[in-house]
Amino acid sequence: MGVASKTLGWEFQAPRKDYWHKCILNRTARHTVAQVVHCTSGVVLSASTEEPSINKHLYSNTDTSAAENIGRILAYRCQCLGIVSLFFDAVLSKIRQGYVWDEFYHRMVKPKDMAAWQVEQDQIFTENLGKDISEKLAEAEKPAEVYIPEKWRLE
Known part of the structure; x- marks a missing residue:
């Protein structure tokens, strides 16, 4: 919402403190960990190659593809x-x-200040906008034909 006040006066000192949420990337010898830290509360959320659901899809936990996926x-x-x-x-x-x-960084920030998954989703939508999908919609609206076996027909 942008209502809370930031700590000011630290723009030219390292590390900076004038933020609400800060992104931190830590890389150890075995894992890559990214965290979002709030200025007063500490860690808000994180993603790490230590998570089994992420780890099983990566070749290496410390290379650039791991950082990109994190x-x-x-x-x-x-x-x-x-x-x-x-x-x-x-x-x-x-x-x-x-x-x-x-x-x-390139995975977190994309053109128009959108996340990578939003940019990919927008690309899919714009590719499909030029295609004529009226036939598919008309087929979807048709009622399905009902098949009645011969012995059950009332003729």
Whole structure:
């Protein structure tokens, strides 16, 4: 809603504190963890390669594809929770994470300030807009033919 006040006066100091929700990407030797941290409450939500449902679909838990997929999952969870804006401390994170941060960031932020899954969904919708689907709709509205066996007919 943007009603709460931010802590001000920290724009030029590291780490910055002027945010409501901040996105943090941590990469250990075995796993990649992304968290959304509120300025006063702490961790609001997270996505990690430690989760079995994510881990089983990844080849490696620490490479760029893991960071990209964690970014996609975290963006979807943020949208479900109603968090529409995040603060990225890109300068410090790029120093700490290197090339992994770029894939994560591009999955979280897409054109028109939309999450990656929203952009993909919009692309699917725009591809299908040009197609004529009136025939499919007409077929769907037709009642199905009822088959009655010969011995049950009243003729």
